[in-house]
Amino acid sequence: MIKDRIMDFADVxxxxxxxxxxxxxxDGGGDYDFLEVGGDQLGLRIEESLGKPxxxxxxxxxxxxxxxxGQIDVLPSLEWNGFRYADAEAVMASAIVGPEGFRRARxxxxxxxxxxxxxxxxxxxxxxxxxxxxxxxHDDSECFYESLEWALGVGWADEMMxxxxxxxxxxxxxxxxxxxxxxxxxxxRRSGGDTICSVARHWWCEARHHLKPQLPMLAFVGPxxxxxxxxxxxxxxxxxxxxxxxxxxxxxxxxVQGREDLGQPVSNPHADLPRGWLSxxxxxxxxxxxxxxxxxxxxxxxxxxxxxxxxxxxxxxxLVDPIRxxxxxxxxxxxxxxxxxxxxxxxxxxxxxxxxxxxxKREIPMDILSQQLVLYRNLERxxxxxxxxxxxxxxxxxxxxxxxxxLKAYLRGEKKELFKADMSRHLRVAQFVxxxxxxEGISAYCRGLSKEMNLISPGSCPVITLRTELKNLSGDxxxxxxxxxxxxxxxxxxDLIRDLxxxxxxxxxVVFHGAYHPKVGMLRRHLTRIGIxxxxxxxxxxxxxxxxxxxxxxxxxxxxxEKRTIRNAVAVQLLAGxxxxxxxxxxxxxxxxxxxNGCELETISEIPDQVRIPGTGDRVRIQFIGRMDRNHxxxxxxxxxxxxxVREGSFNEVDxxxxxxxxxxxxxxxxxxxxLGLKDRVFFTGPRPEHSLVIxxxxxxxxxxSRFDGFGLCIVEAMLAARPVLVSRRAGVSSHVDDAGGxxxxxxxxxxxxxxxxxxxxxxxxxxxxGEANRHYVVNNLTWKQAAQKTLDMYxxxx
Numbered sequence: 001m002i003k004d005r006i007m008d009f010a011d012v013x014x015x016x017x018x019x020x021x022x023x024x025x026x027d028g029g030g031d032y033d034f035l036e037v038g039g040d041q042l043g044l045r046i047e048e049s050l051g052k053p054x055x056x057x058x059x060x061x062x063x064x065x066x067x068x069x070g071q072i073d074v075l076p077s078l079e080w081n082g083f084r085y086a087d088a089e090a091v092m093a094s095a096i097v098g099p100e101g102f103r104r105a106r107x108x109x110x111x112x113x114x115x116x117x118x119x120x121x122x123x124x125x126x127x128x129x130x131x132x133x134x135x136x137x138h139d140d141s142e143c144f145y146e147s148l149e150w151a152l153g154v155g156w157a158d159e160m161m162x163x164x165x166x167x168x169x170x171x172x173x174x175x176x177x178x179x180x181x182x183x184x185x186x187x188x189r190r191s192g193g194d195t196i197c198s199v200a201r202h203w204w205c206e207a208r209h210h211l212k213p214q215l216p217m218l219a220f221v222g223p224x225x226x227x228x229x230x231x232x233x234x235x236x237x238x239x240x241x242x243x244x245x246x247x248x249x250x251x252x253x254x255x256v257q258g259r260e261d262l263g264q265p266v267s268n269p270h271a272d273l274p275r276g277w278l279s280x281x282x283x284x285x286x287x288x289x290x291x292x293x294x295x296x297x298x299x300x301x302x303x304x305x306x307x308x309x310x311x312x313x314x315x316x317x318x319l320v321d322p323i324r325x326x327x328x329x330x331x332x333x334x335x336x337x338x339x340x341x342x343x344x345x346x347x348x349x350x351x352x353x354x355x356x357x358x359x360x361k362r363e364i365p366m367d368i369l370s371q372q373l374v375l376y377r378n379l380e381r382x383x384x385x386x387x388x389x390x391x392x393x394x395x396x397x398x399x400x401x402x403x404x405x406x407l408k409a410y411l412r413g414e415k416k417e418l419f420k421a422d423m424s425r426h427l428r429v430a431q432f433v434x435x436x437x438x439x440e441g442i443s444a445y446c447r448g449l450s451k452e453m454n455l456i457s458p459g460s461c462p463v464i465t466l467r468t469e470l471k472n473l474s475g476d477x478x479x480x481x482x483x484x485x486x487x488x489x490x491x492x493x494x495d496l497i498r499d500l501x502x503x504x505x506x507x508x509x510v511v512f513h514g515a516y517h518p519k520v521g522m523l524r525r526h527l528t529r530i531g532i533x534x535x536x537x538x539x540x541x542x543x544x545x546x547x548x549x550x551x552x553x554x555x556x557x558x559x560x561x562e563k564r565t566i567r568n569a570v571a572v573q574l575l576a577g578x579x580x581x582x583x584x585x586x587x588x589x590x591x592x593x594x595x596x597n598g599c600e601l602e603t604i605s606e607i608p609d610q611v612r613i614p615g616t617g618d619r620v621r622i623q624f625i626g627r628m629d630r631n632h633x634x635x636x637x638x639x640x641x642x643x644x645x646v647r648e649g650s651f652n653e654v655d656x657x658x659x660x661x662x663x664x665x666x667x668x669x670x671x672x673x674x675x676l677g678l679k680d681r682v683f684f685t686g687p688r689p690e691h692s693l694v695i696x697x698x699x700x701x702x703x704x705x706s707r708f709d710g711f712g713l714c715i716v717e718a719m720l721a722a723r724p725v726l727v728s729r730r731a732g733v734s735s736h737v738d739d740a741g742g743x744x745x746x747x748x749x750x751x752x753x754x755x756x757x758x759x760x761x762x763x764x765x766x767x768x769x770x771g772e773a774n775r776h777y778v779v780n781n782l783t784w785k786q787a788a789q790k791t792l793d794m795y796x797x798x799x
Contacts, residue, residue: 002069005049006032010101012042016092017102018075018113030070031243035105037088039063039076046072054411055244057214057306060202064306068408071243078113080120080180082199083187085151086113094143108143111136115160115169116151120180125173137164152182206304213303215244216410217342219314221379222350223321223372224269225361226392227399228312231350234400235407239308247302249311251325252287253294269321269363274328281329284337287315295342315341316383319531320375331501332529346410348403349380352392371503377799378531381570385416427460429509429795430480434519436465437472439661439687440627441713442513442539448600451476452788460792462505466493466519480505489518492526501530509799510534511573512565515546516554521561528568533799535593536569539710540632541579542586543730546708549631566590570798575711576732593794596736597711598784599720606691607721614700614724614767620654622726622757623699625692625714628658628666628684634705634728634748635669641705641753643676648754651761659685659695696721700767701760706731707748716782719774724767726756736782742774 009015019033036042043063047053050072053065060082063074078086091109098104105113114129136144144164148157156179163169172179187195218235220228236246249258275283299309315338318325327334354369364372380387388406392399409416431446446463451474453461462478468485482493499505510527512520515538527534540546547554566572566583571591574580580592622642630636635658642656656678658669666684673682688695692714696702702718702725709731716733718725725743727734737743746756763770 002050006072007101008049009034009042009045010103012036012045014092015042015103016095016105017098017100018105018110019073031073032070033073033075035075035078035088035091037076037092039074042074046074052412054242054408055214057209058205059209060198060205066242066244068238068242070241078117079198079202080116080183082202083183083195084198085116085120085183086147087150090150106140106143107132107136108140108145109147111140111144111164112147112151115164115172116179119172119176120183123173123176125170127170130167130169133164133169134167137161141165151186152179153186156182209304210300213300215303215306215308216345217299217303217309217311218407219311219316219344219347220350221313221317221320221347222376222390222392223357223369224363225357225359225369226350226352227360227396228350230396231348231390231392231399231403232310232312234396235403236310238400238404243306245302245305245307247299247307247309249309249314251311251313251317252290252315253299255290255293256297258294258298269324270368272326274323275326277329280327281333283327284329284334288337288341291315291341299342309344311344314344314347316347316379320372320379335529335531343386345386346388346407347380347383347386348388348390348406349376349383350390350392350399351376351380356393371506374503374506374508375531377508378533381533382531388416426457427508427792427795427799428462428506429460429511429799430462430464430505430507431511431513432464432520432523433513434464434466434484434517436463436467436479437470437474438467439472441711444713445539445597446513447474447477448598448784449788449791450478451600452598452784453792454478455785456788456792460795461788464496464510466496490522492519492522497526500526500532503532507532509570509795512536512569513539515540515542516557516562518557518561521557521565524561524565524568533570534568535571535573535795535798536565537573537575539575541574541576541708541710541730541732542582543708545631549629571794573794574732576735578735579710579732591798593798595787595790595794596732596782597713597716598782598787599713599716599778601720601779601783601785603691603693603717604720606693607697608694611697612700614722614771615764616768617700618653620651620701620761620764621699622654622656623696623702623718623723624656624658624660624704625695625702625718626660626704628660628662628664628669630665630669632706632708634707634753635665636672637707637748637750637753638703638705639669639672639676639678639682641750641757642682643673643678644750644754645757646678646681649758649761651757654681654757654761656682657685657699658683659688661687692717693721696723699723701726704728704731704733705746705748705753709733716778719771719778719782722768722771722775724760724770725774726753726760736777737774739781740774740777742770742772742777 014036016035018035019031034042046065050067053067055066057064061077061079065072078084078088091105094106095103096106111133115133118124118126145157145161148160160172163171220232222228239246303309318327318334319331351373354366354373358366358369380389390399390402431450433442433446436446437443450461450463462480464480466482466484468483482496484493510532512534514520566588569590571593573593573595575596577594626633628635670684696718702723704712704715704727706728707730712731712733715725715727719740719742725737727737727743727745728748729745730748734745738745744756744759746752
């Protein structure tokens with residue numbers, strides 16, 4: 001028990017037990033006051049025996065240690081504001097051994113110390129000390145009088161001695177000011193220089209505590225029914241047991257005087273209409289003044305002493321529920337103003353399942369409650385290290401313990417623990433793909449991912465698109481359609497921004513797709529302002545080659561938008577592990593997640609019954625599928641390498657077919673092939689209407705010569721079509737090709753591609769077996785079902 005461990009301090013030399021209140025409690029907790037001149041030796045012994053306290057406050061007159069079970073105060077001297085009101089050395093010299101085995105102050109000293117401590121520090125008289133003061137005045141009158149005379153002089157010693165002997169010590173409460181003045185004059189006359197130094201040390205120490213209080217301000221927010229009041233009461237009980245006081249607020253401080261009633265229960269928080277823009281803006285100003293005035297005065301003073309400030313709701317609650325506070329101006333304005341308010345050290349955000357919270361307090365409809373819960377989670381993320389997300393689905397006792405454990409960790413100086421994700425919680429995360437659907441990799445990625453995620457968790461993966469015409473839809477995706485036709489690449493639909501601000505779609509987060517995308521850069525700014533978290537999937541590694549095309553434009557975009565998109569994301573999703581290094585080399589320490597692309601197994605049915613077996617035709621078809629982008633896809637390297645391959649080898653039966661949309665470079669690539677004399681060996685088909693697996697099935701080998709590539713979904717599809725593949729080592733899919741054993745890897749250079757072509761053609765007889773190995777690998781490792789489950793788990797960790 002604590003009591004037994006406290007007893008071990010009895011053998012510390014030069015120590016006196018002043019207040020043994022803790023020995024009166026059954027569990028040994030409570031309040032123990034010791035006197036030790038200097039206070040250092042006993043302090044070390046306490047921490048060796050009981051461990052580091054949750055809170056330690058060192059003042060000139062007391063060293064306070066607060067544990068979960070109670071507090072221990074070690075007084076290095078007996079003083080008030082630097083003025084000594086008892087001779088600690090004399091008290092120590094005449095101490096006696098008490099019933100607990102501790103050395104105790106003799107009765108006369110104990111009576112004066114008990115009397116003057118509350119009188120000087122609190123300005124009041126403690127009735128509970130009547131007995132000890134009267135006994136000291138009668139049974140140890142000489143010591144009692146000498147102690148009063150030492151502190152206050154003969155005049156006040158005579159007066160107070162008479163009060164004490166008549167049992168009228170309470171009369172002293174009417175003369176606190178005069179008694180304090182007598183103490184000051186007595187100490188100045190005894191030792192003016194020492195007293196001045198002592199007073200200066202005291203006030204310098206107090207100034208430091210006021211400039212940087214050790215005790216935090218706590219705020220609790222959450223929807224009606226989340227149990228804020230009950231949780232606060234439970235936490236307050238635990239703090240009181242520690243010996244820490246609390247100062248309570250509700251929503252705002254109400255100036256220096258505060259407010260006696262902390263607000264009445266609200267039965268209909270949305271009954272009143274919002275104020276107008278002007279009056280709402282004025283209210284913001286009043287709120288700003290109110291918080292700063294109180295924060296710099298009464299709240300800071302309370303925290304500098306022994307009080308935690310606890311606010312039931314606070315100003316940021318208005319960002320979640322502006323109607324409750326009748327706020328009618330823009331939330332962006334409020335958000336910017338609130339950044340300049342005094343900030344609580346900890347904000348506990350109470351959330352849970354709406355089905356559990358609503359029956360506790362049916363004040364708002366289920367749909368509004370669900371929307372508020374999403375916004376509260378977003379608020380907690382925006383608070384960063386100050387926010388703590390608390391799950392109120394559990395019992396009240398467990399919730400209180402959870403809050404208190406976070407508070408204890410903060411007081412110990414520990415970093416914020418990651419919120420333990422509920423891996424069964426339903427999430428709704430939108431993919432932002434403005435050009436969806438289109439015939440390129442990102443659309444294919446989102447189509448496959450959305451379909452499988454919605455099968456696992458219905459409604460979990462909608463796609464936000466801005467296209468005016470929707471073609472080639474699979475029918476399996478959920479679209480949030482905001483048709484927008486503007487020549488301005490940075491423009492976004494106003495109704496999209498409005499719906500995101502109001503969280504109409506009840507989104508837990510958004511996923512951005514594509515590096516250097518203007519609309520991603522613009523929407524990122526809005527989400528950061530609104531407080532909706534996002535994950536960024538660049539789809540390409542940040543290698544130097546990425547900026548070679550439109551270099552100046554990308555340089556400007558990087559500094560204005562791109563790096564902020566990366567920095568403000570809750571995580572960056574990479575398609576291959578090797579893409580992390582370029583990101584780190586740019587100085588980012590953001591969390592990363594690696595989840596590769598997948599493929600839709602059911603698309604195998606698109607392959608014709610009579611399909612080409614690789615390597616069995618009269619002519620060999622080397623197939624590329626993708627956009628005609630010479631810089632990114634390395635198509636200029638491919639054409640030059642194929643020219644050398646034709647000239648230097650004996651592979652006259654090999655043709656190169658390039659299929660896909662033009663990306664400004666087709667004409668230049670065609671001219672290059674003509675210049676190299678490859679008119680009858682290199683064919684540009686443009687985009688084809690057939691499914692990509694049909695096109696892959698017509699090929700013998702599929703090639704991806706990219707200078708850099710996020711993944712290479714076309715290669716996964718080729719592997720599913722049982723084709724051997726030739727892949728650049730700079731493509732994210734290259735490690736999977738290596739693991740599958742169904743292809744060749746090369747450096748994206750003319751020489752590297754040429755050597756790869758030669759190696760592939762020399763192994764022509766192995767192509768069928770290699771194709772089957774590729775299909776087997778994809779079926780077992782690279783399906784959208786597997787990718788969707790990994791992605792959903794990732795979203796639950798970060799959203």
